[in-house]
Amino acid sequence: MSATVLIADDEPNIVISLEFMMKREGHRVLVARDGAEALEAIRRERPALVLLDATMPVHSGFEVCEAVRADPAIRDIRILMLTAKGRETDMARGLGAGADAYVTKPFSTRELLEKVREMLA
Amino acid sequence: MSAPLVLGVSFGYLLLLFAIAALADRRAAEGRSVIDNPLVYALSLGVYCSAWTYFGSVGEAAAEGIWFLPIYLGPMLAMLLAGVVILRMIRIARTYRITSIADFIASRYGKSPLLAALVTLITVVGIVPYIALQLKAVATGYQIMTAAPADSGALVWWRDSTLYVAMALAAFTILFGTRHLDSAERHEGMVAAIAFESVVKLGAFLAVGVFVTWGLFDGPADIWARAAVLPELRALARLGSGTGEGGFGHAQWFALVVLAMLSVLLLPRQFQMMVVECVDERHLKRAAWVFPAYLFLINVFVLPIAIGGRLIFGMETVDPETYVLTLPLADGARALALFVYVGGLSAATGMLIVETIAVSTMVCNDLVMPALFRGRGFGAYSGRDLTGLLLNIRRAAILGILLLGYLYFRMAGDAYALVSIGLISFAAVAQFGPALLIGIYWKGGTRLGALGGLIGGFSLWAYTLMLPSVARSGWISADFVAHGPWGIEMLAPERLFDLAGLDNLTHALFWSLLANVGLYVGLSLWRAPGARETSQALLFVDIMKRGDAGEAPVFWRGRARIADLEALAVRVLGDERGRLLFAGGQAGQSTGHGAGPLADAQLVDRVERQLAGAVGSASARVMVASVVEEEALDLDDVIAILGEASELRAANEKLKSLDQMKDDFISSVTHELRTPLTSIRALSELMLDTPDMDEAQRAEFLRIVVGESERLSRLVNQVLDMAKIESGQAEWHNSDVDLGALIVSATGGMSALFAERGTAIALDLPPAVPPVRADADRLTQVLLNLLSNAAKFVPEGRGRIEVSLKIAGDSLEVRVRDNGPGVPSADRAHVFDRFRQGGDALTRPPGTGLGLPISRRIVNHLGGEMWLESEPGEGACFGFRLPLPPAPEGEKK
Numbered sequence A: 001m002s003a004t005v006l007i008a009d010d011e012p013n014i015v016i017s018l019e020f021m022m023k024r025e026g027h028r029v030l031v032a033r034d035g036a037e038a039l040e041a042i043r044r045e046r047p048a049l050v051l052l053d054a055t056m057p058v059h060s061g062f063e064v065c066e067a068v069r070a071d072p073a074i075r076d077i078r079i080l081m082l083t084a085k086g087r088e089t090d091m092a093r094g095l096g097a098g099a100d101a102y103v104t105k106p107f108s109t110r111e112l113l114e115k116v117r118e119m120l121a
Numbered sequence B: 001m002s003a004p005l006v007l008g009v010s011f012g013y014l015l016l017l018f019a020i021a022a023l024a025d026r027r028a029a030e031g032r033s034v035i036d037n038p039l040v041y042a043l044s045l046g047v048y049c050s051a052w053t054y055f056g057s058v059g060e061a062a063a064e065g066i067w068f069l070p071i072y073l074g075p076m077l078a079m080l081l082a083g084v085v086i087l088r089m090i091r092i093a094r095t096y097r098i099t100s101i102a103d104f105i106a107s108r109y110g111k112s113p114l115l116a117a118l119v120t121l122i123t124v125v126g127i128v129p130y131i132a133l134q135l136k137a138v139a140t141g142y143q144i145m146t147a148a149p150a151d152s153g154a155l156v157w158w159r160d161s162t163l164y165v166a167m168a169l170a171a172f173t174i175l176f177g178t179r180h181l182d183s184a185e186r187h188e189g190m191v192a193a194i195a196f197e198s199v200v201k202l203g204a205f206l207a208v209g210v211f212v213t214w215g216l217f218d219g220p221a222d223i224w225a226r227a228a229v230l231p232e233l234r235a236l237a238r239l240g241s242g243t244g245e246g247g248f249g250h251a252q253w254f255a256l257v258v259l260a261m262l263s264v265l266l267l268p269r270q271f272q273m274m275v276v277e278c279v280d281e282r283h284l285k286r287a288a289w290v291f292p293a294y295l296f297l298i299n300v301f302v303l304p305i306a307i308g309g310r311l312i313f314g315m316e317t318v319d320p321e322t323y324v325l326t327l328p329l330a331d332g333a334r335a336l337a338l339f340v341y342v343g344g345l346s347a348a349t350g351m352l353i354v355e356t357i358a359v360s361t362m363v364c365n366d367l368v369m370p371a372l373f374r375g376r377g378f379g380a381y382s383g384r385d386l387t388g389l390l391l392n393i394r395r396a397a398i399l400g401i402l403l404l405g406y407l408y409f410r411m412a413g414d415a416y417a418l419v420s421i422g423l424i425s426f427a428a429v430a431q432f433g434p435a436l437l438i439g440i441y442w443k444g445g446t447r448l449g450a451l452g453g454l455i456g457g458f459s460l461w462a463y464t465l466m467l468p469s470v471a472r473s474g475w476i477s478a479d480f481v482a483h484g485p486w487g488i489e490m491l492a493p494e495r496l497f498d499l500a501g502l503d504n505l506t507h508a509l510f511w512s513l514l515a516n517v518g519l520y521v522g523l524s525l526w527r528a529p530g531a532r533e534t535s536q537a538l539l540f541v542d543i544m545k546r547g548d549a550g551e552a553p554v555f556w557r558g559r560a561r562i563a564d565l566e567a568l569a570v571r572v573l574g575d576e577r578g579r580l581l582f583a584g585g586q587a588g589q590s591t592g593h594g595a596g597p598l599a600d601a602q603l604v605d606r607v608e609r610q611l612a613g614a615v616g617s618a619s620a621r622v623m624v625a626s627v628v629e630e631e632a633l634d635l636d637d638v639i640a641i642l643g644e645a646s647e648l649r650a651a652n653e654k655l656k657s658l659d660q661m662k663d664d665f666i667s668s669v670t671h672e673l674r675t676p677l678t679s680i681r682a683l684s685e686l687m688l689d690t691p692d693m694d695e696a697q698r699a700e701f702l703r704i705v706v707g708e709s710e711r712l713s714r715l716v717n718q719v720l721d722m723a724k725i726e727s728g729q730a731e732w733h734n735s736d737v738d739l740g741a742l743i744v745s746a747t748g749g750m751s752a753l754f755a756e757r758g759t760a761i762a763l764d765l766p767p768a769v770p771p772v773r774a775d776a777d778r779l780t781q782v783l784l785n786l787l788s789n790a791a792k793f794v795p796e797g798r799g800r801i802e803v804s805l806k807i808a809g810d811s812l813e814v815r816v817r818d819n820g821p822g823v824p825s826a827d828r829a830h831v832f833d834r835f836r837q838g839g840d841a842l843t844r845p846p847g848t849g850l851g852l853p854i855s856r857r858i859v860n861h862l863g864g865e866m867w868l869e870s871e872p873g874e875g876a877c878f879g880f881r882l883p884l885p886p887a888p889e890g891e892k893k
Helices: A012-024 A035-045 A061-070 A088-097 A109-120 B003-029 B038-048 B051-064 B070-080 B082-095 B101-108 B113-146 B161-177 B188-216 B220-229 B231-237 B250-266 B268-276 B283-300 B302-313 B320-330 B334-376 B386-415 B418-429 B432-438 B447-472 B479-483 B504-526 B531-541 B562-573 B575-580 B601-615 B617-627 B635-689 B695-727 B739-757 B776-793 B851-861
Strands: A004-008 A028-032 A049-053 A078-083 A101-104 B734-737 B760-764 B772-775 B800-808 B811-818 B865-870 B876-883
Touching: A004 A012, A004 A035, A012 A028, A012 A049, A012 A109, A012 B635, A012 B695, A028 A035, A035 A049, A035 A061, A049 A061, A049 A109, A061 A078, A061 A088, A078 A109, A101 A109, A109 B635, B003 B113, B003 B161, B003 B188, B003 B334, B038 B188, B038 B268, B038 B283, B038 B334, B051 B070, B051 B113, B051 B302, B051 B320, B051 B334, B051 B418, B070 B082, B070 B250, B070 B283, B082 B101, B082 B250, B082 B268, B082 B283, B101 B113, B101 B268, B101 B334, B101 B432, B101 B531, B101 B617, B113 B161, B113 B320, B113 B334, B113 B386, B113 B418, B113 B447, B113 B617, B161 B188, B161 B334, B161 B386, B188 B283, B188 B302, B188 B320, B188 B334, B220 B302, B250 B268, B250 B418, B250 B432, B250 B504, B268 B334, B302 B320, B320 B334, B334 B386, B334 B617, B386 B562, B386 B601, B418 B447, B418 B504, B432 B447, B432 B504, B447 B504, B562 B575, B562 B601, B562 B617, B601 B617, B635 B695, B695 B851, B734 B776, B739 B760, B739 B776, B739 B800, B739 B811, B772 B776, B772 B876, B776 B800, B776 B811, B776 B851, B776 B876, B851 B865, B851 B876
Parallel strands: A004 A028, A004 A049, A049 A078, A078 A101, B760 B800
Antiparallel strands: B734 B772, B800 B811, B811 B876, B865 B876
């Protein structure tokens, strides 16, 4: 089952690892380097899933997530939030912003893949 | 109208008020305060408009034209100062739990019981005529409505309805204001009811205004046109002097405005509403324009009603002060008249309720309680719960004040118009102005000065204003007013020292305030204040410099057993609230020696402040002093404590900001460590799980893993470096360093990297420079940081980096300039912040975000400084300067 997945992260090496995983799963992969690019790509491509880094330039992942949920045209897009911050307040902030799932960095690739499969099922 | 109807409506209205108050109290208990609302606060200030406004203004306007206005212009001007003066008063009162104006003044001057008693006495004497005025208005209103015989003076006292009005109001006020003892002396229910009364009286007054202007006449233009025909009315609409003898009474106008400005701040009921009952000081902002707007509205129809009444009744015997009632009645508008009567009732009751509650608090806390303590000693009340006693004293005080008002009404009421009575009271409370208003800005004001000013001002008030009013009522010989005591004209109360040409109020105000301010300032300057006065002055005047009371210094030293304090608090505040004060467990406790745990100064201060809320600060002082062993402080101690407090505050602030910095640092480091770790973990796991990965892919992943590992170790090293330098644990191996040679070797070390990227490097070094004392390795580290930083940002293939060294005065300056994009102005302030890297992550060359901050700290440690010079588009230039060691004597020019 092939789906379009948007990877939004500003760390090139993390993008490489995520891209490899998603491609191996057989998905079509799009990449955004900051919050503005991510929003634009979401509006244009309507991906099935967004892997969204919380701390990005221009707009943070939280802001992107809130913007997606506020826009009726794209509000149903599934979002998996990734962040380098693991504190509970950040988790709450992420879920409060409307993310469907939340994974802290450094993440286990297996767990991440399981979550992605679950969300795309 | 039948008496039962009017009486029924009156009592119905009072019951309604009571219901509103009860509702508000219940809401407050549920935590949903109705008075925590800027509009309610502003409306509650409308208690300023008493029966004087409601009936008296029209009377004044019918006789004197626009002379009713200054009494309302004053408050409007005063509200312009709301953000400054009133805010300061509110903050002081809330911080030190001050509940009355007597308490405020006494507390400012060292919690002086004498001063508190004096202010209370002045208030009671000064306010009684004002109470009488309200009673007179209610009684007159009732007589007009029921068409009872007008001359109440002819009645024997037990048939006088005014007495019953006074008694009924006393009962009502007692039920209203003394149901429970509140340590902040706040009355939610009362405030809500008063705000409601403000709406009722405004509505009623506007209704009668509209009725007269458009019902009886054809609008204001019609009234003015008709008045213009009659010579005796023409003068009313002009700024003539009071008696119409031509010329504008500037002095009198000014005096009235100033008097009203002072009154709106200092009248007991205004202080109660504006300062004590203020729930949230932010409400003041709204009140600053809503209250003046309210005053404007309630005055809009005064002139039309006054002139309309004169036109209709002519110069008949109808008292202009009753026009608001007699005009509708004469036209048969009975329902309207009844509504207006209720409005008048609300104006009078509002004033009476708040004024008597405020004054009874003062009488209880500042006259009766201290007398009880002195008479039998506080010890005589030991073991007894004082809350019941306090409430009973207040109840008796309320009744007493109202009865005094009634007595004054019987004796002098008929000789005077409402306005004149009110002004006598205004002039009395104006005497508090200097001690209070100067005292909250000037630390030099002393207890002696305040006492002298108040006694002087009040005596002159009594002599020049009160005595003549008593004389006019026929109780003492009028000769005394006309020709002075014993015929000495110079001492004639209304022409003191031959000061003639002023009306009696302006005259009295001039002399009393002159004496008041003169004595206050003069005596304050004459004798230095004592320790307690000084400490209280500091607490009051510096109130705006502190966030809350917790940070204020505590001027107390001694030994106090917690058990004693707790017993005292329980007796005064009741069991529950008293124990609550000590519920913090070990907080506020210092080491005890056998006698049980001791309280520290903060706890003693907290208890005293809570007690002050219930019994006034002067009495609270006496009570606390009676259960603890105190050291008397002298002026030096006060200054020492103040110094300790400010040192402590500074140290606390520094700790707080250090703590914040540490938190930020840790969270940044964590973030920076996680990012490379994420890549390493993800890529390694992928390689492990994908045995059939093609070689090229695997090689790329491995390259990334190695690169990220290097980044991690660099980061760890630099974080450690940074921590060492910051904590002062780094080792410094200083020697004489030739900066020129250092630059050459540092650039040499990087030449391979520069060549690879096609970057040209140019050095501009003088042939020789004096050596600096520095750690050569760390200085190399600084140079490498700056060079690699520049190398990262120059364009590939045509990059150019210039390094220059020169002697500038007594230091050496190094600059590293590149031809990169420069630093955007928004980022310039942050380049030396930790983890602040230029550019976005994709194009940004690898770095830890610690290079520049570490470099700057190294340079700072060596006694120099580092900076950035950058114009966008022209490349960046980082420079630093290191001091040269002082030249030996011989080489000096």
